[in-house]
Amino acid sequence: MSLVLDAAAQDLLFREARTANTFTDEPVTDEQVRAIYDLVKYGPTSMNQSPLRVTLVRSPEARERLVQHLAEGNRSKTAAAPLVAILSADNEFHEELPHLFPHFPQAKDAVFGERPVREGSAALNAALQAAYFIIGVRAAGLAAGPMTGLDFEGVRKEFLDDDHTPLMVVNIGRPGPDAWFPRSPRLEFEQVVTTV
Numbered sequence: 001m002s003l004v005l006d007a008a009a010q011d012l013l014f015r016e017a018r019t020a021n022t023f024t025d026e027p028v029t030d031e032q033v034r035a036i037y038d039l040v041k042y043g044p045t046s047m048n049q050s051p052l053r054v055t056l057v058r059s060p061e062a063r064e065r066l067v068q069h070l071a072e073g074n075r076s077k078t079a080a081a082p083l084v085a086i087l088s089a090d091n092e093f094h095e096e097l098p099h100l101f102p103h104f105p106q107a108k109d110a111v112f113g114e115r116p117v118r119e120g121s122a123a124l125n126a127a128l129q130a131a132y133f134i135i136g137v138r139a140a141g142l143a144a145g146p147m148t149g150l151d152f153e154g155v156r157k158e159f160l161d162d163d164h165t166p167l168m169v170v171n172i173g174r175p176g177p178d179a180w181f182p183r184s185p186r187l188e189f190e191q192v193v194t195t196v
């Protein structure tokens with residue numbers, strides 16, 4: 001009763017949504033990915049820095065190169081998924097900051113002039129955006145299969161550059177047969193929330 005989001009949307013985004021391990025052959029179009037991004041780009045980040053970058057792995061050749069860097073248990077489902085995205089953090093996000101945070105344009109150099117500061121901030125905020133992205137995939141009626149079981153340095157060298165840090169790889173599509181493990185328990189409110 002306390003939530004204003006309608007119950008069907010709550011189910012779609014959270015209660016009924018699952019992490020998929022198999023997918024149907026139905027393609028995921030660029031239009032769907034654009035619709036997902038154009039929704040989740042409004043998720044908040046520190047100083048609106050928006051460091052998430054998304055690399056869509058579409059060609060069979062690129063898919064093959066990616067699969068080699070995944071943990072064994074993540075390979076076959078990634079090879080078969082309709083779409084795979086590499087989510088990364090742009091450690092040079094500050095170049096866009098005068099545009100993205102126009103009421104404090106000096107932040108580009110005054111706050112984010114040092115690379116280690118940028119890397120820490122990009123890691124946190126791109127991870128937030130990765131979570132928004134996963135929920136956005138669900139909002140499109142699709143299922144996501146995020147993975148961190150991979151050789152991060154290998155993925156970075158293969159697909160990115162020194163300015164980008166890979167966060168995770170996400171399989172995207174409609175769930176196929178036996179798509180998920182039994183639902184695992186979650187921590188209860190009392191285990192997580194304290195009040196001071």
Ligand SMILES: Cc1cc2nc3c(=O)[nH]c(=O)nc-3n(C[C@H](O)[C@H](O)[C@H](O)COP(=O)(O)O)c2cc1C
Pocket residue numbers: 017018019020073074145146147148149150168180181183184
């Ligand atoms: C950041 C992240 C990394 C994950 N890495 C892997 C992985 O490498 N391989 C895998 O099979 N599942 C991976 N998972 C899936 C989780 O185990 C799964 O989302 C979790 O158990 C909840 O499952 P449910 O959504 O079906 O309830 C990952 C999930 C997240 C969010």
